[in-house]
Amino acid sequence: MREFGSQSYQTRAQARSASLDPRTPVLVGGGQINDRDGGREPVDLIADAAHRAAAEAGSARLLELVDSVRIVGLLSWKYRDPGALVGERIGAAPRHTAYTGSGGSTPQVLVNMACEDIAAGRSDVVLIGGAESWRTRMKLRAQGIRPDWTVQDESVPKAPLVVDEVPMQSETEMRAGLDRPAYIYPLFEQALRIASGRSVAEHRDAIGALWSGFSKVAATNPHAWTQREYTADEIVTPSADNRWIVSPYTKLLNSNNMVEQGAALLLCSVETATRLGIPRENWVFPQSGTESHDTYDIAERGALDRSPAIRIAGARALELAGIGVDDLAYVDVYSCFPSAVQVAARELGLPCGDPGRPLTLTGGLTFAGGPWNNYSTHAIATMATRLRESPGSYGLVTANSGYLTKHAFGVYRTEPPTEGFRREDVQAAVDREPTVRAHPAYAGPATAESWAVLHDRSGAPERGFLAARTPDGGRTLASATDAEALDRLLAADAAGQSVVIAEDGGFGFA
Ligand SMILES: CC(=O)SCCNC(=O)CCNC(=O)[C@H](O)C(C)(C)COP(=O)(O)OP(=O)(O)OC[C@H]1O[C@@H](n2cnc3c(N)ncnc32)[C@H](O)[C@@H]1OP(=O)(O)O
Numbered sequence: 001m002r003e004f005g006s007q008s009y010q011t012r013a014q015a016r017s018a019s020l021d022p023r024t025p026v027l028v029g030g031g032q033i034n035d036r037d038g039g040r041e042p043v044d045l046i047a048d049a050a051h052r053a054a055a056e057a058g059s060a061r062l063l064e065l066v067d068s069v070r071i072v073g074l075l076s077w078k079y080r081d082p083g084a085l086v087g088e089r090i091g092a093a094p095r096h097t098a099y100t101g102s103g104g105s106t107p108q109v110l111v112n113m114a115c116e117d118i119a120a121g122r123s124d125v126v127l128i129g130g131a132e133s134w135r136t137r138m139k140l141r142a143q144g145i146r147p148d149w150t151v152q153d154e155s156v157p158k159a160p161l162v163v164d165e166v167p168m169q170s171e172t173e174m175r176a177g178l179d180r181p182a183y184i185y186p187l188f189e190q191a192l193r194i195a196s197g198r199s200v201a202e203h204r205d206a207i208g209a210l211w212s213g214f215s216k217v218a219a220t221n222p223h224a225w226t227q228r229e230y231t232a233d234e235i236v237t238p239s240a241d242n243r244w245i246v247s248p249y250t251k252l253l254n255s256n257n258m259v260e261q262g263a264a265l266l267l268c269s270v271e272t273a274t275r276l277g278i279p280r281e282n283w284v285f286p287q288s289g290t291e292s293h294d295t296y297d298i299a300e301r302g303a304l305d306r307s308p309a310i311r312i313a314g315a316r317a318l319e320l321a322g323i324g325v326d327d328l329a330y331v332d333v334y335s336c337f338p339s340a341v342q343v344a345a346r347e348l349g350l351p352c353g354d355p356g357r358p359l360t361l362t363g364g365l366t367f368a369g370g371p372w373n374n375y376s377t378h379a380i381a382t383m384a385t386r387l388r389e390s391p392g393s394y395g396l397v398t399a400n401s402g403y404l405t406k407h408a409f410g411v412y413r414t415e416p417p418t419e420g421f422r423r424e425d426v427q428a429a430v431d432r433e434p435t436v437r438a439h440p441a442y443a444g445p446a447t448a449e450s451w452a453v454l455h456d457r458s459g460a461p462e463r464g465f466l467a468a469r470t471p472d473g474g475r476t477l478a479s480a481t482d483a484e485a486l487d488r489l490l491a492a493d494a495a496g497q498s499v500v501i502a503e504d505g506g507f508g509f510a
Pocket residue numbers: 104180181182243245251252253254255256257258336366370372400401402403404
């Protein structure tokens with residue numbers, strides 16, 4: 001029986017921290033902002049979140065000592081060096097600033113990098129932050145107004161990009177018009193349904209229940225954009241407020257990017273945390289971090305409902321932390337769409353629907369909010385707060401970029417890792433996993449594998465997307481707008497049916 005939180009546990013923990021390597025990285029504070037009034041630019045939201053992170057750490061001086069500011073790729077506004085602007089706003093003089101390309105896994109990658117840099121003495125106090133003011137930006141854009149936000153002129157050098165942009169436009173995907181997550185994750189969902197053997201109705205009920213559980217968590221998360229519990233029926237039933245986007249997904253099964261949110265994390269060395277008098281109970285130690293990616297072109301994936309990268313990198317993160325999946329008290333699985341959660345949960349060996357261990361700590365990107373690349377900064381901040389309340393427990397954060405493409409994992413705990421923070425890129429192992437041949441220009445007979453239907457704003461079906469297997473065992477992607485193809489995709493279970501793919505990427509049923 002573990003003694004998490006008990007007196008003897010605390011005493012032993014204190015004794016152990018006396019012999020800690022002073023360069024051990026520790027996450028001392030996280031801060032989150034919901035800017036419901038809107039109108040504020042991203043760097044201001046990040047600076048506010050940084051102040052909250054310092055308050056959570058219990059040290060006002062920490063911000064002055066930030067020597068590296070690393071910003072998650074922003075979509076609402078382009079800055080040349082947002083880290084420099086945040087540095088000014090928090091009264092720091094960072095020696096180093098950095099920026100990332102687009103991708104939802106970047107916050108966890110930035111934590112992994114920061115831990116290595118702190119351990120090696122390259123940095124001492126690192127601020128990681130991100131924010132989106134998307135709602136304001138879109139409202140103003142609709143009125144033809146450009147916001148009066150900070151513009152750094154060309155005399156400001158661009159911050160170095162420390163995490164590359166995830167590729168999201170393969171030739172195969174582009175021919176079918178599959179150019180965004182809202183079009184592609186529904187294809188993964190259909191593949192999950194087919195693999196599970198469920199009927200359309202049974203599967204709809206299952207994803208409704210999963211997402212209703214997420215909304216229940218958001219209802220109690222003070223940082224969630226939508227703090228309301230929805231029933232499974234409300235989520236899966238199309239209505240005026242919950243229109244079809246790409247079936248099988250309604251709006252409430254999509255990530256919600258119409259938010260104004262910022263989040264920041266403060267990491268430093270144990271030496272600095274001790275010198276600043278940051279209370280020991282506020283220290284959360286990243287234990288391990290791993291990264292890897294599945295094929296960039298979804299047409300090359302071995303199966304559309306699987307992710308070898310999640311399986312291998314997730315297992316390795318736990319192994320490096322010296323634990324198994326059953327040792328996790330808390331998990332936050334990246335949740336842009338229900339298919340992302342189901343695939344990751346299966347690969348990690350986490351049951352969906354375990355009331356004792358929900359797969360989200362925040363409520364996920366639909367309900368807590370989906371500020372483009374920055375969701376996981378919120379998740380990590382929430383994880384740290386939760387672990388402080390439950391000393392000794394282990395937590396896992398999973399983060400995802402693109403179309404279940406790039407993945408990053410982090411294990412956290414209030415106790416220091418016995419062998420120090422450990423990071424690993426497991427790409428070589430993932431690259432040995434089976435893939436299939438993508439056919440970007442295939443024309444001829446094929447077999448329907450998975451499909452999804454884009455609806456227009458009135459609720460009418462507009463375009464059907466199809467993943468199809470070619471006779472050589474490869475895969476191609478296609479789309480069609482004619483009524484016959486749309487009716488077939490909506491009315492019947494098209495799995496395994498014969499189709500004919502046209503050179504221009506159209507298709508029809510044979
Ligand atoms: C690795 C990854 O992270 S991949 C995920 C990346 N993120 C995405 O792809 C975002 C996907 N989501 C979207 O693009 C959008 O949410 C859409 C297209 C599904 C819907 O957006 P819109 O067309 O603007 O929605 P619509 O016009 O029907 O409704 C607008 C209202 O719904 C709200 N809303 C928009 N999207 C959502 C959503 N997904 N969930 C809940 N509410 C939403 C808006 O705030 C707005 O509310 P208001 O009237 O109170 O201001």
